[in-house]
Amino acid sequence: MVGHTNTYPKLHNAAWPGIVGKGAPDSEPIIALDTLLKLTANARADGQKFDGIDLFITAPHFPIDADAGEVRRMS
Structure with a gap:
């Protein structure tokens, strides 16, 4: 595993x-979108995750x- 010392910028x-x-x-x-979120949550590169x-x-x-309620639910 490669050590990562930088904490910024965050990896998105x-x-x-x-x-x-x-x-x-x-x-x-x-x-x-649900698939993209799962793939991102499970991805690793040199032991580092997003x-x-x-x-x-x-x-x-x-x-x-979208109305305001939909925007709140997404956030």
Whole structure:
């Protein structure tokens, strides 16, 4: 295992690759948000895990016309 001494910047995974370029009939399917979260939580590189995920707040993971309640639930 490689020792990591830096604590900043925190290591975040990005959610946009699960959507961009996907979902068309001749492409890969969109990766569900729950799947992206599970993959990020279980990922390790040299023993280091992600500190968080940068959400891509757009359809289909999140409705563009969400009301305040939906925004609170997501956060």
